[in-house]
Ligand code: C2E
Ligand code: MG
Ligand code: MG
């Protein structure tokens with residue numbers, strides 16, 4: 001667009017591209033340093049079962065607090081990590097830390113939940129992903145049913161036959177696969193049937209206008225019915241209000257994730273959340289009565 005606005009705008013546009021390139025290089029350099037210094041952290045956001053209110057899982061979300069610039073969003077640095085190949089060691093670290101943490105919660109006697117890790121398109125195309133995950137699970141002593149991978153719909157549509165092969169091997173290990181941001185890509189329904197998937201995550205953009213009284217519920221309803229017809233669970237992401245929650249429950253959605261149910265939080269805070277969740281209280285009571 002800038003090109004049509006004369007040469008002044010064009011210079012400005014080139015200048016902006018240049019600034020963005022510098023920004024990318026800065027992020028890349030600082031991210032390397034941050035990884036070496038262990039300055040990355042995982043936050044955990046609960047997934048809640050709508051029927052029981054139980055915490056069924058946690059999504060691990062990476063957090064980077066830059067020493068000068070404060071929090072930098074993963075939406076900003078993950079794409080840089082993907083372009084530079086830094087994503088490979090980064091994903092290995094996320095997988096390792098999420099499995100370690102989940103095993104620790106289990107050893108503390110907390111209710112057993114699944115931990116979900118986001119993987120990128122770059123990771124999914126690597127032939128050693130299955131081995132990396134298998135050895136991580138063994139090293140951390142976590143049984144595969146408590147790990148789930150989140151891949152986005154657009155990722156799985158890139159190279160369908162290769163990806164289906166990888167997903168089948170991963171599923172063969174015993175872990176779950178969730179399709180993230182569902183509804184924003186272009187899955188053909190025929191493909192969906194071939195994906196060995198446990199969960200679909202309805203993208204936040206559909207949830208945000210679900211309770212607006214017009215036709216906001218139409219797409220979520222189609223996704224929920226389709227998923228259930230294929231024997232797949234549905235989680236809605238980005239649920240921020242009671243109205244959205246009620247509407248999703250009426251539509252038959254299985255689980256929710258979002259600020260309404262719980263924000264992403266540091267591990268110590270999530271531990272308290274899990275302990276106080278309905279199932280968590282149940283177990284605490286059983287333990288208390290066993291002691292007396
Ligand atoms: P995602 O996997 O779709 O994660 C959901 C995003 O929505 C998270 O943003 C989460 O903090 C945010 N969110 C959760 N509930 C609500 C809500 O009620 N309202 C609103 N407005 N937002 C909500 P976050 O943590 O900034 O992550 C953004 C994206 O970055 C993620 O989208 C994921 O694609 C990527 N990402 C995050 N952590 C990792 C990671 O460890 N590895 C990889 N490869 N990607 C990651
Ligand atoms: Mg995700
Ligand atoms: Mg998502």
Ligand code: MG
Pocket residue numbers: 181203204
């Ligand atoms: Mg998303």
